[in-house]
Amino acid sequence: MTSVERNDGTVGKALSVLDQIASYGRPVRFGELLADSDMPKATLYRFVQTLTNQGMLQYEPERQTYAPGLRLVRLAHAAWAQSSLAPVARLHVDALSAETGETVHLAQLDHAQVLYVDKRNARDPVEMFSQAGKVGPAYCTGVGKAMLAFLPEPELQTALAQQSWHQFTSATHGSAVSLQRELAEIREEGLSFDREEHEIGIVCVAVPILNSQSRPLGALSVTGTTRRTNLDALRNLGPRLKQAAAAIARDAESWLFPRTSAQPTPQNNGEMSHVRSDA
Missing domain, CATH: 1.10.10.10 (Winged helix-like DNA-binding domain superfamily/Winged helix DNA-binding domain)
Structure with missing residues (x-):
């Protein structure tokens, strides 16, 4: 819409x-x-x-x-710096890319679609759709499904209604019914996979980046090609991905809700005024 x-x-x-x-x-x-x-x-x-x-x-x-x-x-740069996870997650993305040697993606949901906000190429780069700043489908990407799986039910239904259900490959979900079965598995395991659903020869494992209320702030993935990796090898990276996602979530919470020097305190007249927290 x-x-x-x-x-x-x-x-x-x-x-x-x-x-x-x-x-x-x-x-x-x-x-x-x-x-x-x-x-x-x-x-x-x-x-x-x-x-x-x-x-x-x-x-x-x-x-x-x-x-x-x-x-x-100028506006895009300000949005990237102030509203995307990219600046907060940069060190974690760098470390993950160096460890795995594969492509690492950082993404957020934008009106029920995936917005790639950062990317590190593999040591042996491969041409693929995803680039920082690009928008992709949520229903057939690892990062997209990882975020959809943890949306509150009303928001999930709204997001599903906005998917195109275009059949990119023979593995692409063609309806909300088939996708929802997989989303339940993702919630259970905490891992999401792209099984060549968006691009032939491209596979990935992804995890959601959840805030303290278990709402998705974004998602993190490691992506490779079928000629040099497989889903079992990517699954083995799950614990490391979850560790990185948890660290990004902690850093993001501090970044989004920093401790300020001004805290409201009640006065005798019942109104609120601000005093320095270090006074």
Whole structure:
């Protein structure tokens, strides 16, 4: 469901235009946007001009094309530093990559899809879909299933309703019913596997990164190719992955909820004021 479908008004429509332009993966002409949009020409043009004026889009006059603007780069960097697990998890991801020699992924859920927020390549890198900043399906990736398995039931049902159920390979889940059986196994074992469900020849083991309320903050995986590893070998990495995920969760809790120097204390009049905790 898009922002426009949720009736988020002007802001939602503007963001949908940004999403549309970003989805091309290249500079795009206004005519192409119009052909793929359900907005009237005048409305779409107004949004494009406003986004360009605000630096959210960049216009190339010679080619008459639009592309995501540099203001988005600044915002993306701020979001990566303040909202993603990547800065907190970096040392743990580095250590895991050095130990295993395989590709390590760090991911979070973004509107029921997987957002890869960090990645370390294997010693012998292999071309694969996942890259930091890329969005992938949750229902057929190890990290996605690891996070889905630990969502509260209402949120899980909402997320399942947003999956495409596209059949990438013969191993891909084709419905929520078959996936939910596996999610129950993941909750039991604490391990999730990608059995060539998204890409032929790519397998992985993943674990959720859970906060103190057992809600998923993200997921961590070790990924390899079927020509040099197998699911049994990846399963053996489970304890180490769980250890790293627990360490990331502890660090994230301190990062998300730091001890501040100002603590509220009750006063005689029943109101709250702030005093320094080190006073």
